[in-house]
Structures are given as structure tokens and as C-alpha cells.
Amino acid sequence: MGVEGIGARVARKEDKRFITGKGRYTDDMVVVGMKHAHFVRSPYAHARIKSIDASAAARMPGVIGILNGKQLTEDGIGNIICGWMIHSKDGSPMNMGAWRPLAQDTVRYVGDAVAVVVADTKAQARDAAEAVVVDYEELPVVTDAVKAMQDGAPQLHPEAKNNLIFDWEIGDSAAVEEALKSAAHVTRMKILNNRLVPNPMEPRAALGIYDEAEDHYTCYTTSQNPHVARLVMSAFYNVAPENKLRVIAPDVGGGFGSKIYIYPEEIVCLWASKRTGVPVKWNSDRTEAFLSDAHGRDHVTEVELAFDENNNMTALKVDTIANLGAYMSLFSSSVPTYLYATLLSGQYRIPAIHGNVRTVYTNTAPVDAYRGAGRPEATYLLERIVETAARELNVEPAELRRQNFIREFPYQTPVIMCYDAGDYEASLEAAMKAADYRGFPARRDEAKSRGKLRGIGMSCYIEACGIAPSQAVGSLGAGVGLWESAEVRVNAVGTVEVLTGSHSHGQGHETTFAQLVNDRFGLPIDQVSIVHGDTDKVQMGMGTYGSRSGAVGMSAIVKALDKVEAKAKKIAAHLMEADESDIEISGGELKVKGTDKSVPWFQMALAAYTAHNLPEGMEPGLKEGAFYDPTNFTFPAGCYICEVEVDPETGKTEVVQFVAADDFGKIINPMIVEGQVHGGIAQGIGQALLEGTSYDPETGQLLTASYMDYTMPRADDLPSFNISTTETVCPGNPLGIKGCGEAGAIGSPPALMNAITDAIGNNDLTMPATPQKVWAALQG
Amino acid sequence: MYATTYHRPTSVDEAAKLASEEAKYLSGGQTLLPTMKQRLAAPSDLIDLRHIDALKGITVEGGNVRIGAACTHSEIATSEAIKGVCPGFTYLAGHIGDPAVRHMGTIGGSIANNDPAADYPSALLALGATIRTNTRSLAAEDFFTGLFETALDEREMVTAVEFTAPDKSGYSKFRNPASRYAMTGVFVCKRSDGSVGVGVAGAGSDGAFRSPDMERALAGDFTPAALENISIDPSGLMSDMHASAEYRANLIKVMGKRAVQQAV
Numbered sequence A: 001m002g003v004e005g006i007g008a009r010v011a012r013k014e015d016k017r018f019i020t021g022k023g024r025y026t027d028d029m030v031v032v033g034m035k036h037a038h039f040v041r042s043p044y045a046h047a048r049i050k051s052i053d054a055s056a057a058a059r060m061p062g063v064i065g066i067l068n069g070k071q072l073t074e075d076g077i078g079n080i081i082c083g084w085m086i087h088s089k090d091g092s093p094m095n096m097g098a099w100r101p102l103a104q105d106t107v108r109y110v111g112d113a114v115a116v117v118v119a120d121t122k123a124q125a126r127d128a129a130e131a132v133v134v135d136y137e138e139l140p141v142v143t144d145a146v147k148a149m150q151d152g153a154p155q156l157h158p159e160a161k162n163n164l165i166f167d168w169e170i171g172d173s174a175a176v177e178e179a180l181k182s183a184a185h186v187t188r189m190k191i192l193n194n195r196l197v198p199n200p201m202e203p204r205a206a207l208g209i210y211d212e213a214e215d216h217y218t219c220y221t222t223s224q225n226p227h228v229a230r231l232v233m234s235a236f237y238n239v240a241p242e243n244k245l246r247v248i249a250p251d252v253g254g255g256f257g258s259k260i261y262i263y264p265e266e267i268v269c270l271w272a273s274k275r276t277g278v279p280v281k282w283n284s285d286r287t288e289a290f291l292s293d294a295h296g297r298d299h300v301t302e303v304e305l306a307f308d309e310n311n312n313m314t315a316l317k318v319d320t321i322a323n324l325g326a327y328m329s330l331f332s333s334s335v336p337t338y339l340y341a342t343l344l345s346g347q348y349r350i351p352a353i354h355g356n357v358r359t360v361y362t363n364t365a366p367v368d369a370y371r372g373a374g375r376p377e378a379t380y381l382l383e384r385i386v387e388t389a390a391r392e393l394n395v396e397p398a399e400l401r402r403q404n405f406i407r408e409f410p411y412q413t414p415v416i417m418c419y420d421a422g423d424y425e426a427s428l429e430a431a432m433k434a435a436d437y438r439g440f441p442a443r444r445d446e447a448k449s450r451g452k453l454r455g456i457g458m459s460c461y462i463e464a465c466g467i468a469p470s471q472a473v474g475s476l477g478a479g480v481g482l483w484e485s486a487e488v489r490v491n492a493v494g495t496v497e498v499l500t501g502s503h504s505h506g507q508g509h510e511t512t513f514a515q516l517v518n519d520r521f522g523l524p525i526d527q528v529s530i531v532h533g534d535t536d537k538v539q540m541g542m543g544t545y546g547s548r549s550g551a552v553g554m555s556a557i558v559k560a561l562d563k564v565e566a567k568a569k570k571i572a573a574h575l576m577e578a579d580e581s582d583i584e585i586s587g588g589e590l591k592v593k594g595t596d597k598s599v600p601w602f603q604m605a606l607a608a609y610t611a612h613n614l615p616e617g618m619e620p621g622l623k624e625g626a627f628y629d630p631t632n633f634t635f636p637a638g639c640y641i642c643e644v645e646v647d648p649e650t651g652k653t654e655v656v657q658f659v660a661a662d663d664f665g666k667i668i669n670p671m672i673v674e675g676q677v678h679g680g681i682a683q684g685i686g687q688a689l690l691e692g693t694s695y696d697p698e699t700g701q702l703l704t705a706s707y708m709d710y711t712m713p714r715a716d717d718l719p720s721f722n723i724s725t726t727e728t729v730c731p732g733n734p735l736g737i738k739g740c741g742e743a744g745a746i747g748s749p750p751a752l753m754n755a756i757t758d759a760i761g762n763n764d765l766t767m768p769a770t771p772q773k774v775w776a777a778l779q780g
Numbered sequence B: 001m002y003a004t005t006y007h008r009p010t011s012v013d014e015a016a017k018l019a020s021e022e023a024k025y026l027s028g029g030q031t032l033l034p035t036m037k038q039r040l041a042a043p044s045d046l047i048d049l050r051h052i053d054a055l056k057g058i059t060v061e062g063g064n065v066r067i068g069a070a071c072t073h074s075e076i077a078t079s080e081a082i083k084g085v086c087p088g089f090t091y092l093a094g095h096i097g098d099p100a101v102r103h104m105g106t107i108g109g110s111i112a113n114n115d116p117a118a119d120y121p122s123a124l125l126a127l128g129a130t131i132r133t134n135t136r137s138l139a140a141e142d143f144f145t146g147l148f149e150t151a152l153d154e155r156e157m158v159t160a161v162e163f164t165a166p167d168k169s170g171y172s173k174f175r176n177p178a179s180r181y182a183m184t185g186v187f188v189c190k191r192s193d194g195s196v197g198v199g200v201a202g203a204g205s206d207g208a209f210r211s212p213d214m215e216r217a218l219a220g221d222f223t224p225a226a227l228e229n230i231s232i233d234p235s236g237l238m239s240d241m242h243a244s245a246e247y248r249a250n251l252i253k254v255m256g257k258r259a260v261q262q263a264v
């Protein structure tokens, strides 16, 4: 490992511009003649649009155009789609209702876009939007998924009877029922996984530019996957064919999943730009973000875990109802199915597993992937029930887990996934040691003397990253392949550009991807530029989510680097009249093994471009591309241990210790990995302790639509994290990487809830464990 | 935000002359500006009070404390003079919002707004403070009249707050996890004549209030134990998604005990 190579703790190159306020985000983009959009949004959760009267608004100062859903339909703009087909267990395809970018007949959640005003200034657009008179006929509302399935509940879409989108299953139901019957012990729980609002620091934004002369569109947008945005807008929304649509996702200030999807606003900005003849910019305010960003989680689950007389797990039965909100967002169907139920085996040998998932429409914001996407839900229910079972069986939670760990790899679970490598005992041991687990009783007694209830809880998570083998996901219903692309361009002076289909919105790719080049050729990372986020520069890519940029994105770069290295060696061998198999590259030089002969890297590069002296038949230049399609998911795993102190008088929980021992495989930059874990744990603690999304059940109004009522984790809610890594190399990709972006958010909620319920001696507690709820639980 | 006209008067009279039904005084803007940004308020004119010398400054003479309406929470929190005579008050100011809010927000703006979750009203009620306006003086008890309601009329402005320092004072606050306003805050003080003041923030459905029961219990015995057997009636307390009336009743007692514990 060099100072900037693989494994080096290199400071992030991109941070200078971010921390000096020089980042260039979508809202920083200004083009000549640009005007501003404001969306007219539904104040009702469910209503019929009887009429829209924009005549007074159209006469207001600065107004250029006011457009509605009818015009959008006239222009042939398509429905917003869900890109993953799920079939119900009876074989029928999912019941997908139409999602129009601008609602035409019916609005289905508070914030549903109805019309757009384009005006000279933001304020004028907003003023005019207020003057657009929409006549609504209110309809009955349902926000709760369980209630939405009942007979007589308000119906959102004609396609989905009783609001049921699909009723899907995985695993062997008969085997599970059999095992439950013959079990020595069965633990049963009802588990709620609370709905979360993603809240990236940068709200969503879009700038649509239509160039009439060229009949060409450009879209700046806050996207985690600009190429997918272009593909979908071209293939499904009929905005423009791909060759006439350029999508640019410049600096993006956090996504956490919420910026994967194609939302109404970017489609409408592009379309409105053509309709009005001016570039159209929209920037979400925080309230709009609360209302209209895709939310996460929102599951209700009944779960049963069966044991034999020796406390070996014999079966797991899971019945989940997932609230998908008013419309099916891009990946919404995959999250509570293939990203969730395929992880139900956790780290354990469970011979029989059955999961049933029903997804439901409600009058709430659409729900889709949010940091972890399905895997936090699986981990939460499994790690809560394992801990609960240990309490019921009166065995140590760590021992019950240890006894049931999977120890041989590859391990085929009963729910599709085949784990390739892992050592769960190692992370459990590392975490218990770091947490001084055995010393807990003394700490509990000491806390008691201060009037505090101290509790400890753990969670052993596994997740699936590096999504995903294209053929496999295709067979499961995905509408896209999940490979990644890379291109490595060596310039004539030897500096390097890496073009990647991954997208960085906080992950530090400009640093870690450059470290790969440094490691290979010994070039300083300062001489390596990472190019991403622009469909005109990078041909195609699948973007960043599901911790795929390392395992998939970097693997593509490695493949391209292999090709560059091979050609560079040929050129150098030719220049030095040596055999190419004797050339080695290090420290920015190409050397002939065992001699003092060498050519500097830049000289080799120059030779490639002057082409004065290249091997017979070789094409000039040095530029190679590669596509990498993974062969399997990767399986990061680890053990988290949390200790809390509860103030019994107020119910307030303080997280006093948090230990994470993660196995992420090989690590490119430990500092960036630590940052990912810190952020993930902060979000997990946020989910478990603080963040609750609440809709009024009668009116469907979002009650937690600002930071006055929605509690984000703040620095003083968090302890200093004690984190470390263990390593089993991932056999599935050339770098041995597993991925680390979501682990923190996946592993931490159950550890925290196990700790609080341990402290208060009452297991009947839901997330977020607010002081009020904990206090109420203590009153019994 | 709707368009508005900004004024920067330098005297109380000039400010008062600018006042009208459609205009609003602007102090730290920590409440008014977010409300305007959400378009929930649309004053035609903003009359900035932060550049009027008469509204500034803190004086402590003997036990008499005078705080100008335009003093920020931060100025109050860090005032050694106030801390010397009424540490509970500086502690309270130091626990409002976050540093940015404390450096902008003012005591005048806070009490004129009389948010039920605001901290100061509890202290001013407990201390029996006097609120001075450009036209009159009011006892705190007459000034705070209900949720977001005060005795101020349209164009009247708060100019200062005055109180006599007690022997002991303490404040204990349980913050709303999201907004960090008081979900329940209790200010206690003990005067030289042995009488006790207890003010409660964040809990009453009519805004901050005094608790005669707790005052009586503490008058004889100014210790946390004196509140042990008090029972707080949840009726009349606020109930919302963050805290039920029962939970707030519990918090009043617990924060009351802790305020007494801390009182110096």
C-alpha cells in the first residue's frame, strides 16, 4: 500500500470545494433566459379535481405559462413507472395504478402535483401558483396500510382492489408450518418499522433546457443515477429520444436512495421548457421535500421464530404488510420483496423460512428505497425476535446467536441468497471485546446508583450489496441490468481520467476511484480525475445505490485498468526492446524486471499519442473501457452492540456506548469507510430513537412536515462511535470488496431497541422510542 | 415570503410612528421570518427594533434587573451581572434553541410572541416581573393572556423587562426532541421573604402558568422532596403527538424537582 493506494487513509479530494462552499449543485446552475417553476400541489390527501382555473393567475406579473395535466397528456408524456415487475403468488402481475406527472383527475396524497407555474422569478411563480384555483371534491382518506386492505376502505386506484398491489411469497410455507408444529419453543412478535423521511441536505432540484434549434433537451437534476433517468425519460415518458436528451447530475448533496427515482418535477421542467420556450428551474423547499420525496420503510410484520429443544432455530415465518404510498415509485416493488425477504435468514442456519408480503396503496407519499432498503426491515425484525427469544429461553443473546451462526461457505439460504464468505463469530467476538460485554453488569449497577436504567443490546446483521448480477435480477423482474461501466483515458502527458457510471453524492469517489489508479500505476491521485454524472461524457451507467459503487463500479474500473496496463506494457516493451512479460509498473515508471531500464509513465503515454514508434499494427492512443457485471451479491455483515441509559423519571434515552464491528471485505480507504459507518449509525439511531413520520389518519395531512416536529439526529444525540472492522475477502469481485454504505443504518436500530427494552424490562416498544413512549412503557 | 418594506428606526418614537395594523415589529426574526417564509404572515412593513439604543442593554442595580427588549438570548445567557443575582435566568436563556437562534432571537420578541413552548414566560411569571412597553407597565401575569396572546395592542411595543432578583432561582427544561423548545420547563425562585414562585412553560393549553400548589409546597420546604407528593392534574395541559397531557403532568413534577435541586 502506497500513501495514496488501496488501503490508504487519504483525505477526500472533493472536500475542499464542499467545505469552502464551492460545490456546484443543480440549483447553482444558471443559464441565459432561465425562468422559475412553482408547483401547485394538492392540499388534500384524496380528492377529485373538478376544475382548474388559472385565468387570474395567468395575468399576474412575470407569469410565462401555467401548465396542467391535461396538456401533459395531450403532448404524450407517459406515466411514471415502477421498474420492477412483481407477480403475486397466484401468478398475476402487480396491480399498478397510473401515476401522472401532473395529476389530471384525482389527487392521492397531500403534495401531489396538479399544475406548474413558470414565471420570471421564484416569488412570482409562487404568487401565481397561489392564485390558481383548483376546485376539489374531497374523497375519503386512508393512510394506514392495514386499514387500507379492509373491505370498505377508500380506494386509490381502480387497478388495485382493496388497495392491494401484490400478495407475494418466498420460501417454503409447508415446511415452515410443519416446523412450527413440532417446535419446542416459538417466539412470536408484531414488529412495526416506522416510516422515515430521507432528508438529504440538498433538496431535490431540476433545470430543464430545451434547445429549439437543435431539438435537444438538457436536464440538470439531483440524481443518483443520471443515465437511468435519461433511459426512463426517453423510453417511458416520451420526453425525448436518448440521443436528444442529456442528463447531468452535478454535485449532489446526499441522496440516501431518495434521489434514485425519476420524479414528476424533472419530467415537467423539461416538458415545460419546450412548451414555454424558456429554460425552467425548480428547486424544492424543505416542506415540499417532506411532502413529496419518496419516504422509506413503513412495514407491519407478524413474525414467528421456532426452535428445537436444543435452541437451534428451525423455522421463521414472516407476514408483512408494506405501505407503498399513493403511487408505485421506480423501485418500490423490489424493496419489500427481493431486497427484504431474501435477507430473512440473517446470519443464521434456519432450515425453513417463509415470507409473505402484501403491498398496499395509501393516501401518503410514495415509499421506496431509503438507506438500506428492505435490509434494515429484515434485520430489524430478525434481530429483535432473536433477542426476544433469548430472553424467553433464558439464554445469553450472544450465545443463542453464536450457536445458530452459519459457519460454512458458500451457504445457500432458503430464500434465494447464496452467501459467499463471512465469519460472523469474528465480528461478534470483536464487538463483545470492544464493548467490554462481560463488564456490563457492573456498569448497570453503577448506573442504578445514579438513578439510571442501563441496558445492553446487540444485533448481528447481514446485508446484500453490490447489486447485482443482471441476469439474476432480470429473472426476478428487474427492468434493468445492474452492471457498471468504466472508461480509463490516459492523456498524452500521462495524466488520467476515469469515467464512471457510478455517481458520487457524498461517497468520495473522486478520492477512492483515484486510489485505484495510484495503486496500479503509482501516479499521484492529483493526476487522476474522476468524471461522472453526465450522460454526454459517460456513455452509460447504472448509478449509485445499494452500496454498489465499490463492488460493481470499482470492479469495472479494475477491468478497464487491466486493459490499459496491458497496452501500456506493450508500448513500454517496444520502446525498451524488452519482452512485455518482463515489464512491471510502479512509482510512475515502467521497468524491465531485473534491469535498470525504465521509461517514465508520461513518456509511454506520449509515445501512445505521437504514434511515431509503436509496435507493428498497434492503434495509437491509450483509452480503454469495460463493463462489469457481478456474479453474485456481496454480503457485508457485522455485529453492533449498543448500551443505553434511560432516565426513568422522564423516559429519555441516552446512547452511552455504540460499538460496531463490520466485515466489509477489502477496504480501499478506511477513513471514508468510517465516515460511511458513522453516517449510517447516526441514521439508524435516528430511526430507532428520534424519527417518526406521522400522517393524520382522518385528513391525510403530514403532521411531521418540518424540523419543528420531525426529529433528525443531531450531534448531541450520538455518542462517540467505537468502530472497527474484521475482514473476510469477498471472492466475487477482483478487489474483494463488499460495500459499506448502508450497514450502519441496517445494523443499528435493533441493537438500540434491544438495549432500551433490556433497560426498561418491557419488550413492548416501537420505534422511534421517544421519551414519551419509553416513559409510558415504564408505567406498565 | 411576500414582498415587504423594511424600516430601520433609531428611536422608540420613530418606530411607534411607523407602526400600523399591517406592519410588524421585527426583532431577531427567529419566529417572524420563518412564518413569513411559509407565507403564514404577510406584513406590509417590517419595523426593525434592533437599532434602537433605548431597547438595548442590561442593568443590574442591587437586586433590580432591567433587560432591554432587544437583548439577545445570548447576551442574557452570558451576562455575568444577571448570573450574579439570578443564575436560573441566565441558565434558561442559555438553553433556548441553538447558538444561531440565541445570537439573533431577543427577549422582547419572545415574550411578544408568547409561544406556549417558549421558556421566558415561565420565569417572568415566577419572578413577578414587570413588562415595560412604550406606553405602560404591566405585571407579567397581566401581560401573558393566552396561547400566542398578550395584552399588547396593535402598535404597542415591549421596551424592557424588569424584575427583582430572588434569593435562589433555578430552571429545568425538558426539550421537545424535534424543535428543542420547552416540552415542559419549570422555573422556581425563592424570595427573601420566604415566598416562592413557580412558573411552568411548554405544558399549559393556555400558555405558561404559575403553579400555586407547587409554590405552597415549596414555601415551607424549598427542597425537591417537598414536591414528591404533589399530584399535577393533567386536565388543562397540552396534548400533542410529542407528549400527552399525562406525560406533561409527570414532566412538570420531575422538572420542578430538578429546578429546585439546581436552584442557587
Ligand SMILES: Cc1cc2nc3c(=O)[nH]c(=O)nc-3n(C[C@H](O)[C@H](O)[C@H](O)COP(=O)(O)OP(=O)(O)OC[C@H]3O[C@@H](n4cnc5c(N)ncnc54)[C@H](O)[C@@H]3O)c2cc1C
Pocket (backbone or CB within 6 Å): B024, B025, B026, B027, B028, B029, B030, B031, B032, B033, B049, B069, B095, B096, B097, B098, B101, B104, B105, B106, B107, B108, B109, B110, B112, B113, B115, B117, B118, B119, B120, B152, B156, B157, B158, B159, B179, B180, B181, B182
Ligand atoms: C430553531 C429555533 C429554536 C427555538 N428554540 C426556542 C426555545 O427553545 N425556547 C424559546 O423560548 N424560543 C425558541 N425559539 C424562538 C426564539 O427564541 C425567538 O427568538 C423568539 O420566539 C422570538 O424572538 P425574536 O427576537 O426572534 O422575534 P421576531 O421573530 O422578530 O418577532 C416575533 C414576534 O414578536 C413581535 N415583536 C418582536 N419584538 C417586539 C417588541 N419589542 N415588541 C412587540 N412586539 C415585538 C414581532 O412583530 C413578531 O410578531 C426558537 C426559534 C428557532 C428558529
